[in-house]
Amino acid sequence: MSIKDTTKKVVGTGAGVVLAAAGCSCGNDNGAVDPAPDPLVCSDVGQGETLAATGVVENTTTLKVTVTNSDYRGWWQEANVVNPVGVSLVSAQIPTQYGDKVEITLTLDSALTTTGSFALHGKLTDSYGATCDVERTFTFTIGAQVQIAALGVNTMPLAGHQRTQIAMVRQNGREVELEARTGFNGPMQVAWTVSGGEVVAQSGCRVCWRLPNAKGFYQAQVILDCGPSGIAFDSMNLEVT
Known part of the structure; x- marks a missing residue:
């Protein structure tokens, strides 16, 4: 009997796919333009306070994550994944128009991987042209369902x-x-x-x-x-x- 190390390491590496999108204005049924929202405030969103994530595993080793921004004042201009642990990045996609969701596809290190983490780094912009850098780290646990939790604000993953x-x-x-x-x-x-x-x-x-x-x-x-x-x-x- 012999034992072989078959681990494929991705710990501590950074990888990212950056996509950009432009915002748009919306009209109501009477053709009038909706009032502009309040300006985006970077101190309200910079540490990912308004981000939440859900996930699902497909085809044994594919983890698909949806990250939603609840701050109506800003939309995604860029998004990328950094510091993946237990996974590697396939893609990070933002809406081609105004939208609050980032769709992330990750590959698990193996079918046996049940825990890991990643950080989402991106930029939010508003109708006034302001841009805010946003970053938050999420951990995942795979069991009967996928549980994704955001690390507390001001907590940096090791x-x-x-x-x-x-x-x-x-x-x-x-x-x-x-x-x-x-x-x-x-x-x-x-x-x-x-x-x-x-x-x-x-x-x-x-x-x-x-x-x-x-x-x-x-x-x-x-x-x-x-x-x-x-x-x-x-x-x-x-x-x-």
């Missing part, structure tokens, strides 16, 4: 400025010892999950994992919760042959 990466430090038959390595030196809570076998022991950022006897692909995932400093994810896929 993956945004550092990274965590799982390394195999020891193997003895079906047992492997893994370590989540990170440059963060503050207090943190570490949570490990495995898709098969059992966690034999855990100490700090290290875990001892006994893989199943059956051949196949198995995944270990780690989440580092660093409180106000944010969170970080990583995963490692191993093949038992």
Whole structure:
């Protein structure tokens, strides 16, 4: 029996697709132009306070996310995804005319991936020509349904400025010892999950994992919760042959 590391890493990398759109004005049934909305205020939207997201998994490894902006004063001019963890970017599309939704297509690292995160960075504009930079990080959890949560305002994900990466430090038959390595030196809570076998022991950022006897692909995932400093994810896929 042998164990192979089949992980495809995308942690801490930035990728983006930028699209642009122009705004439009709307008229009512009598042909009159609607009153102009209030000006966009960047301090109200800059940290993504008005953004919310929903998601669905298609074809096992495709995660489709819709991000909606609830501030009626602005519409999307640009949008891109940065700092993907557990996923890679396929596309980020904004409406060709006035609209509040960004449609994002992501590819999961593998069919076993159940957690990860990404940041949406974009620009909102208004009818007065003002432009505001907007960014917010979202985490996702895949179970019976896809749950997507926005990190709290003023909370920067650890993956945004550092990274965590799982390394195999020891193997003895079906047992492997893994370590989540990170440059963060503050207090943190570490949570490990495995898709098969059992966690034999855990100490700090290290875990001892006994893989199943059956051949196949198995995944270990780690989440580092660093409180106000944010969170970080990583995963490692191993093949038992």
